[in-house]
Each structure stands twice: as C-alpha cells, then as structure tokens.
Amino acid sequence: MATPTTSTKLLLSDFASTVQNVPSNYIRPINERPNLTQVQVSDASSVPLIDLDGLDGPCHSEIIEQIGLACQHEGFFQVKNHGISGEMINNMLNIARKIFKLPESERLKSYSDDSSKTTRLSTSFNVKTEKVANWRDFLRLHCYPLQDSIWETVDKFSCNV
Known part of the structure; x- marks a missing residue:
C-alpha cells in the first residue's frame, strides 16, 4: 500500500493535529444528532458489575x-475475577500504545477498511459504507481462540513493537 498524501491520510491520528476545522465527513447532520436532553448518562457506580468467579460452578x-x-x-x-492478570492487561496496553506511536508508514501496514478482518488498524466503524465518520482510530485484535489468531497478529506487529 502506498503511503497516502497529507490530504488523503487514512488514520485520524495522522491528520487531526494539523487541521483547523473538523472535516465535513466527521460532522453529523443536525437531524441525525442525538437529542442530548433525552440521552441519559449514568455514573460509573451504576454500571453493572458481574463477578465471573463462579462461572465454572453452580x-x-x-x-x-x-x-x-x-x-x-x-x-x-x-466484569471482575475474569482470570486475566493485571500484569497481562498492562502489557497489552503498553503494546497498544507502542503500536499507535509507530511511524505512519509502519502503522499503515496494519491498516484495513475491511470490517471482516480480525486484526486491523482502522478509523471510524466502517469507512466503506459510512457517510459520516466517527472521530477515532482503533486497533482490533481478536485473540480467542489464540491458535486461530496468534500468527496473523505476530506477522503484523512482532518486528515493529
């Protein structure tokens, strides 16, 4: 894949700091915006917390x-008691941070707008079909079952992070 020009950057993080105004393809028409007086935002204490400790039991x-x-x-x-160690979570977050700090040319090796890909770096939700994009970049890594996904992930990122 050729590296895009400044005007055709694929990832939001590669052009967001250089723009003076939000590009029109990120602006939702007024009639499609949520009515904020009807949106209920709950505080963190009301988020359901599910304890997975007894998942294998009665x-x-x-x-x-x-x-x-x-x-x-x-x-x-x-969820709590999910069996994933704090060390593993921290390691994964550190790797994700490193991936997003890679030079654009390296990150674009993992870029895809194919929403069916299990491992991909992209922006918005489905850039092929959306009329209005969402202001975000994301890294999608499927890790379960591990044997089905490990080699795709290793091939894309092992030499870069």
Missing part, C-alpha cells in the same frame, strides 16, 4: 442471566 446460569440482563438493559457491563 452459579453458571445465574451469571449468564446477569450478562444477558445487563446487555438488554444497559448495553454494557464490567
């Missing part, structure tokens, strides 16, 4: 029900 169905209810009513939830 509480399995109760925990699954809690997850289903949280998805239905809130659309999201937090």
Whole structure:
C-alpha cells in the first residue's frame, strides 16, 4: 500500500493535529444528532458489575442471566475475577500504545477498511459504507481462540513493537 498524501491520510491520528476545522465527513447532520436532553448518562457506580468467579460452578446460569440482563438493559457491563492478570492487561496496553506511536508508514501496514478482518488498524466503524465518520482510530485484535489468531497478529506487529 502506498503511503497516502497529507490530504488523503487514512488514520485520524495522522491528520487531526494539523487541521483547523473538523472535516465535513466527521460532522453529523443536525437531524441525525442525538437529542442530548433525552440521552441519559449514568455514573460509573451504576454500571453493572458481574463477578465471573463462579462461572465454572453452580452459579453458571445465574451469571449468564446477569450478562444477558445487563446487555438488554444497559448495553454494557464490567466484569471482575475474569482470570486475566493485571500484569497481562498492562502489557497489552503498553503494546497498544507502542503500536499507535509507530511511524505512519509502519502503522499503515496494519491498516484495513475491511470490517471482516480480525486484526486491523482502522478509523471510524466502517469507512466503506459510512457517510459520516466517527472521530477515532482503533486497533482490533481478536485473540480467542489464540491458535486461530496468534500468527496473523505476530506477522503484523512482532518486528515493529
């Protein structure tokens, strides 16, 4: 993939600091914007917290029900006792930070606007079909099952981070 010119940067992080105004493709028409008087923002203390500690035991169905209810009513939830160590989480966050700090030419090796790709660096949600883009870049890494995804991830990032 050829490196894009300044006017055709693929990742938001590569042009956001140089623009004076928000580009029109990031501005949602007024009639499509949420009515902020109707949007309810909950505080962090009201986010459902689900304890996965008993997932392999007799509480399995109760925990699954809690997850289903949280998805239905809130659309999201937090979990605790998920079995992922704090060290592993910190290592993953550090690697992600390093990936986003790579030079543009290196990051673009992992760029894709194909929403079906399991490992990709992109912007917005689906740049091929969206009329209005979302102001974000993201790194998508599928890691489960590990044996199905590890080599794609290693091939893209191991030499760069």
